[in-house]
Amino acid sequence: MVTLELYNQNTIKSQWCPGCGDFAVIKSLKEALVSLEVHPKDLVITAGIGCSGRAFAYLNGYSFHGVHGRALPLSTGIKLANEALKVLVLGGDGDGYAIGMGHFPHAIRRNLDLTYVVMNNQTYGLTKGQVSPTSDLGYRTTTTPAGNIEGAIDPMAIAMSSGITFLARGFSGNPKHLTKLFERAIAHKGFSLVDVLSPCVTYNRVNTYDWYREHSYYLDEELGYDPTDRKQAWDMLLHSEKIPLGVIFQGNRPSYEDLRPTNSREPIALQTLQGIDYAAVMEEFF
């Protein structure tokens, strides 16, 4: 049986600051994995560099903490080599939207069955408070003492235009809602992104829990928001004054795994390599 207790095994004590938004992310992830009955032996957690990347060590499962910005390619290889695995990709806004941005749209357009959780705190925490690609204009940091003069990027719009099939945004201040989002994201077949507004209590004194509460609202599917409506999703992303929270879009198209030409669905990594006859292939060289 998959229990929370199981997910607490093989973990180490967290090094995050007290009050960090990322605690809620880990807690909600564990709950979602338990409710979906994903066994840690079938889970691979990959992570990039940053405070959020350290999350790989705080829940059970196979894990690979790679170099800065490359968690998505790493996950692509892991998943393709064994499609039976659940692959959970953890990172922050710097890791995913700055140094790793080159991989973001490509991972999305491949539509591999990965769940990407970005703990977005609009600042660099581990390197002690520099500006991030999601920092707002005017935001003051150690590297923008006169205020940020680069506009923030919108990862949600980039994800939409890259053909994402599951797009959601959550908030660390509401772990229950977050758990539901993770459950749906992990259950989704195809690439899912959950961008979590996850306050940095040490370096970001602007985008605090209160600030996010004031500047966000919940999409209500019961009251008519239809995440399968692409046009509505775009409208929501482009025209909302406040930040929409919830499942913004859910589409459906074949994944890279589905489309890969092959004569077998056995996990690539686990098939036997012994006793295969290649004489016919060698014949092509005559």
Next chain:
Amino acid sequence: MAVIVNQLKLLAGGEAGDGVFAVSDMLALMFARAGLEILTTQTYSSRIRGGHINASVRVAERELFSQGDELDLLIALDLETVELHRKTVRDGGIILYDNSQGEIDLGDLEQRQVTVFPIPARKIAREKLNAPIMKNIVMTGAALTAVNFDPEFEFLGGLIRERFLSKGEKIVDKNMEAAAAGRELVLHANKSIPYKMEHRERPRKMLLQGSDAVSFGALVAGCRFMASYPITPASDIMEYLVTKFPKYNGVMVQAEDELSAINMSIGAAFSGARALAASSGPGIALMIEALGLAAVTETPLVIVDVQRCGPSTGMPTRMEQADLNLLIYGAHGEIPRIVIAPSDIEECFYQTIRAFNLADKYQCPVIIATDQYLSQSQRTTWPFDLSKVAIHRGWLLTDDELNELSGPFKRYLITERGISPRTLPSQEKGIFKTTGVEHVESGNATESPDARTRMMQKRFLKLDTFRREDMQPPKIYGNPDSDLTIVGWGSTKGVILEVIDRFRQEEGIDLKLMQLVDVWPFPDQVVADILRTSRQVAVVENNFTGQMANLIRQQTGIECSKIVKYNGAPFSPNELYQRLKELIMVSEKISA
């Protein structure tokens, strides 16, 4: 006039898009099927259409080691080709050229007894055959006749049927008509031809290029995952494997860049697939950060570097051996790695298989260093012995073994040989965490100075084990007792062997070649022993600074003469012969 039998070097040239390589490929394959030995080269530019390209085909009865020097036959699909290469046609040689667009000035060709056949291939293809694309078939038919080979088109007919039957009998017939038109023109010129190519009976040989052998070797080794980004001259490998993988349940991913490619391959290897990343200099440079990740997480990984002229974009389609330092040292921090430099087609195949076994055994990156010349030169080769192929996956724990462990599984267990047990995701008792951060035996991160020291020692211990159990000493060719030693690594072996042969025949001087295949870890002791007993040592390599010579000095303290070339072309036998001769003669005078 004496007739030269079964000895030919031809060069086909023209503008990119003319079908030059179709001519050279067909001729090479026909001669190979006729039981002759082949060695081809390709020279092309980094552009799609236009610009001069050429391919050479050397043919002989005995095994060939290099592309040779002078031309016997020049096949010019345009006039520029004649101007560029007429000087390299030997006295008494042959020039076939397309005179649809003008005539050449014969100049000294008559005096040098070069036989010239103007073949209006373009005009014939367009006006008589109504198929401009067939101009190269006209030329091929003419070329075969000009060297007295395949008069009844038995070989050519077979090849044309193989290639074009799927398009219908009509197309086959039309191609044969095109070839016959070329043949008629040569026959009607009624010139005496000083060449004759004859069929020789021998067991079948393959005709393939280095990158084919690397790619096929990877497939046979059980490689089932490759991620790469297109780059000249390494793309051949991804293009080969993508066609083979579906049948063997493998996958080739064209990544968005090389940063991604190597990380995908590391991920696949972590899951348990045999994974490959291949590139050339610029891509390898981008992979260096993740190379360290593979090494520190002890993830098996095979990387192929098809070296080309650097630095930066350099000359993408030309050969060089200037990545040695990068492959041996490229990394921040220090990592164990193995670097192998195959020198011919057989080694490309067998060493690639060995690389996958070594990567699994030592759980570290294994780099195969080839170059544009070796990768894109086709050679007749005996069939590989597939029964000799063995796959060893290294120390992977089974579920039963995991159940028998007394304590928790330690992925980075410190052992006497430096190698730790490994598990694959989905094994319940084998769950571990891996990180590029320094870690303890469990895989958990650490900054403890003691743990760091032990883990560094553990990782490098693997190379000591490699030295003991798997390192291949340099191979010795020529006269092993000679005290004149040439050192080679990679693709220079062929030309060195040819030159050694010539020294023996023309000067009565015996030389030996010490060919390094395992270049890292460096076989210090063996190399030092061989070089200490040598009166003179010359390292032959295609780079500016003499990277191998410098490495030898660093590892053994022995200073060697450097014979370097860095203009993008491989050494030619004449050139290397002259340069070695100068070196040896100078030293002979001094010692006299």
